[in-house]
Amino acid sequence: MIGLLASVPASVPVQPGREAAQDLLLDELAKQEYQEARPGLISRCLDWLFDQFNRIDVSGGGSARPWVTAAVLIVVLLVLGLALWLAGGLRRTARGEKQVVLDDGSLTTAAQQRADAERAAAAGEWEVAVVARFRAVALSLEERAVIAALPGRTAHEVAVTGGESLPDLARDLVAAADVFDRVRYGHRPAGEAEYAAVRDLDDRVGRARVGVGGSAVAGGFEVPV
Structure with a gap:
């Protein structure tokens, strides 16, 4: 918000009139960061803010007292700056959220996850499976030391890193990562076909040998979109 006030040109009068203040506000709102923040809190408040400018009046004079106009302008800029800062923070938070594969922090193994998957599949809980x-x-x-054990990896980070050592499975790993993200984070439904494809990939990863050029068992990863 300090930067917002610092952006007010030095040539602007200390006590601007109502029209000058409104022009200044319009110039400020035309900046890219405000346009990117719309629609939202700023967009919903614009009509109200300008209405307040139009209501600033002295008794029958038709023009606002300079100090009143200046005070309102400062308050409006502070409010807009706060709204923009909050909107930017929310966008940064959303971008910063990692859609990790293991998000519960618990220790587990591949065998345990396979057992959980088979139980869910037997119950028809395909998304869980x-x-x-x-x-x-x-x-x-x-x-199997194909990739390093690093916490916080996303599905696509797993797929890309694994595909570097298992190039024959690279495309299928990425496709499976897409399915995982759609189901786990996109809340999309899954069925037996999706599960069978990921299960087949798991089997092929277990049989694959890591080497120059890779030696993963051939086979395609195909599931309904």
Whole structure:
């Protein structure tokens, strides 16, 4: 917000009139950061803010006292600056959230995740089964030292890193990561076909040998979109 007030040109009168103050506010709102923040709190408040400018009046004079106009302008800029800062913080938070594969912080193994996946599949809980089976894929890659065991990896980070050592499975790893993200974070439904594809990939990862050029068992990853 300090930067917001600092952006007010030095040539602007200390006590601007109502029209000058409104022009200054319009110039400020035209900046890219405000446009990117719309629609939202700023957009919803614009009509109200300008209405307040139009109501600033002296008794029958038709023009606002300079100090009143200046005070209102400062308050408006502070409010807009706060709203912009909050909106930017929310966007940064949203961008900063990592859609990690293992998000509960618990210790688990690939075998445990496979068992969970099979139980869920037997109960027809396909979304739970898909998530658990992809976690088994990620943990299997770590346990076999195909990728380093690093906390906080996203599904696509697992897929890309694993595909570097298992190039024959690179595309299928990315496809499985897409399914995982759609189900786990996009809350999309899954079915037996999706689970079967991730289960097949898990089996092939377990059989694959790491080497120059890779030697993963051939086979495609195909699930309904």
